[in-house]
Amino acid sequence: GGSLDDVKSDWGYVDVRQDAHMFWWLFFHDTSYQPSFLPTLDPVPVILWLQGGPGASGTGYGNFEELGPLDLDLNRRETSWTGLGHVLFVDNPVGSGFSYVSNSNAYTTDIDQIAADMVSVLKGFYATHPELLPNPFYIMCESYGGKAAATALALSQEMEAGTFNINLQGTGLGDGWISAMDSVNSWGPYLYQTGLLDDAGLSAVNKAAAATQASVDAGDWVKATNRWSLTESVVRELLLFFIQIHKAACLLCWSYPFSFAAVEAYAIHVDAYQADPLDTLMNGYVKNYLGIPASVTWGGQSNDVFNAQSGDFMKPVILTVDQLIDTGMKVVVYNGQLDLIVDTPGQEMWMKKLSWGRLGEFMAQDFTPMYAYQGQDTGGFSKKMDNFEFWWVLKAGHMVPADAGEFTLYMLHDI
Template sequence: MAAGRCVKVWLWPVLAVGTCLLLCRCTAELDCKPGPKVKNQDWGYVDVRPSAHMFWWLYYRTDKPAGSEPTPLILWLQGGPGGSSTGFGNFQEIGPLDVSQQPRNTTWLSVANLLFIDNPVGTGFSYVTNKNAYATNVSMVATDLVTLLKDFFTCKTDLQKVPFYIFCESYGGKMSAALAQMLDKAVKQGDVKCNLKGVALGDSWISAMDYVNTWGPYLRATSLLDHVGLQAVQKSAQMTQQAVDQGRWKNATELWSRTEDVLEEFSNGVSFYNILGDKVKFAVSDGRAPAFSNPSIEKLYRRHVSPLHAPSLAELMNGPIKKYLGVIPDDVTWGAQSGEVFAMMAGDFMKPVIDIVDDLIQNTDLSVVVYNGQLDLICNTIGTEAWVHKLQWPGLSQFDTKKWTPITSKEITVGFVKTVKNFSFYWILDAGHMVPADAGETALRMITMVMEGQ
């Protein structure tokens, strides 16, 4: 398909039954040509590096009240690394439709335009044509994303001035922090035309060891570990900490996996994503995961990435969605390379990025938000508070002494928030790792507050 060519397509049922819209499908180079402005959806690829093709999907908010302020744009980045934003984040968390293609009552599209990117390359519908093109660290990931966004905003001139926010989840937070730092500099240098306003780090893997070291105490406090179990978990965590302290990063990732094994054993299989949820079950291989040379990395992938690519979602993405989009190469299977993505990032996985968050708070005008689900284990709130207290930000002492403000719904407390200058922390109650999925109404309330500067 020629770059920038506008074609008529029929939207799949439920999204817009019997509606024909003009969609400008910008492909690799985003060579946009004059044509009808799209006011519903758009998608395409950007070649961020040789052999590295990154897929994006944009939803425009269509119910904007006349005369209202410009509709903000939210970019959503998934975790993993290897979790697909266009699949999991879109259809299982914040997009307009769920996996059954039914409308979502708490879609973030009700208050903002939404942009999903399958990142790093090799995730979801993003793909590589050379194995050397995979990203291996968060800096490469951020560079790829800035490259995509530069072309995206060059094409989407209507979005250059609207408030732009980066929201994310899990390992997506580590990538989002690095992206925000790099993008802020690119915007100030005039390399990217966008109105970046803030970054919100949801249950984010900012400092691995602050989480690993608090898994045991958190589960002990919630009666999910006894004293014997706590000792076993802490012993394994200490071994992981030693590997980190010595800079043995891949070994630290393997020891992290073993610590999870110990934790599961002594808690009878507590869920890492919601301590009140179902027992952990390793996803059955569906043929999409690569053959791993390292059993520990394979175990991590099947525990933390493969479940995001559940069979029902994979069937949707590789069936009706792939056909509907019309630009996905025939030999690209959604989710097929995600295991390789995880394996290639293993050496960077345990490295903290607290310094990047610190830089964002102290040296930019961005709103920096941290939000955490009360019932999350993998990135539990105690661990998040631990790394926040390692910030060198001068406002931390004021933050510590300030009383938080309750967030209520129908006279029920659903969360708390504390804000000092450009930094905010949201405690989201009754939610695990996937806050929008567990507490949709509260999450929607939170993003509205963030965008309104509350």
Template structure:
């Protein structure tokens, strides 16, 4: 393991956008730093204390946000594009989750965002390593930040981050039970999450067909490659399944005139044309990770933010190792973790699933399909519940979402949202956070 993990803490003044009128006299308190999770493997984190005009941070929960990819940066994309206090233009975000919680962004797996490894053999290759690294980080974080040990702690996630969140949540629950990590862990929220890749893939054709984005011929082509993926997974050929997954996405793009996998109401113009595809992993990386490292965010993170943080090594570029992160996880990518969700429910851990109506890559049909496969004894009672319509405010008449819950399991169907729910429906996402963390509306 090498030397003990080192936690570097810095208390700093944040960037202020010129001309922005603040509701309070100062921006929320921030901390950031690195934890050495293994010898020569360094994980970057960024903490914002809750910013609520009537409540101290001690009266609100702490949320760990896990981004997807694998290889997409929570400290970058999740922070500046989705739920942090400022957007990438350095303007105040009206729907920041800091109104309801403190937020801990972590660039994981190592090599993501500002996290880095000194040796290329140290990239995580499976969920087991991702979970192990995060346990080191969380153990160090809660040991040093004792003010958060008793505050309700939740893991919220998006996309592949949901797969990681499930594994981390189970390991954390066990660590808390054993007393090896001191924190008040209250549950995990899995957003548009890659819990069962096969169920997502099998639903792509029917979903696109039902929304008039495939014709009969296109549906037959997508269904054909989906069956190839199913055969590979049934034979435990997960590397092949990942390759075929890339092939399935190519077929979808050809048949739909490049539908956006993250929101079917928008169009994605590919950087790499079909006759110039080259390396499969590079193509998949460009579609699903580089998409979250666009020029404006890249310039912000490697310019003003890097200058602000002051601790990023000269040899580290934000997102510089992310393609290696993605490629190293390719064999693990298509493996399901439905069994881990079952274990969480059996351990009485609160599990929330939320999904955007317009998401394709992890469409709601696929989420519902794997949920039906749960062995949770209360699944039938959950299924029999009638969902409830939700509105962003008492004055609103437009349905923003539907919600269903039973015991320690809940589902939110978020309308008019794609894969990145907080970006598309910020008010509803914030309302959902308050509901999940049991705050009064």
């Protein structure tokens, strides 16, 4: 493979609070990655990427496995987002990746604290790179990172108050954990309809989902998180049988992306983000290259991050999305059509709960087929109205940029 010297980047820490040290890593726009099928963006945007978990690392997972300029072997990724703009990875919440707390009471426990830390880390970043402040700024995220809706809202409030002159233009909520129960409650029916559960399996998944819902209804959010985890385990055990069949025979062409991208994505809420090759890379070559303090282990605090956030994990943020739409900025919900963790039927369910005035018209509108370039198959479908958009991405699971790299570039360019 190559080396990090092959790409231009900058990085640093911002102490966002006492004992809370957040790490950012910027990869500069690189015209050698400019997609041949897309016109150049002018001005060049700054694109912030926020990973899921909570506790997974954007500088690791998103960067080397999804959308950064180099892959796990440090070879060029032709679908790198640096072909379109400057890409900023932040390990958040604090304790994820190379971010760390030096006192266990410094972890965040809810989405508002996460948003406040993100505002602080971005202020620190732009103090280092004031030349980028005028550039259009977009937030893109995945899974629990979808709660970045709160970060976008906090930034919007800073802009209105005149306390932060950031040029925030839009937010892309990718496979976003916006309404957990709409995902959990649709798992059973979705898997049953796609032939991956039988009657007994459907009953078992629905029973676990109902127990999770009961905890939510009782306002016992920590128990709800634990029961969500149990529901996931039920699903995983029931599906292992199907995954083995699909791997052995690949009975249906769609089973390949489904079983790999969706089902196996199950194990990666937090733990498998610390996948061995990535862990080796991050705690070896990358840590040395970046000059990270010896006492910091990449991913070493991620379980603690998840646990600290467990009382907030299952809470919906549909209201926050409503408030975001009201700001007038572009709000894009995009989803891998084969995602299971945040399945597309569940996304449709929570969108119907928005109080946005044009929701009825929007839902009644037909989807438009989209494709990355002339002559290529349909890559997805979109609906757009005013400043709100919804995209389904075909042949993609939970990790849309990893599964549909070219189409994701097209979508990003369109946004």
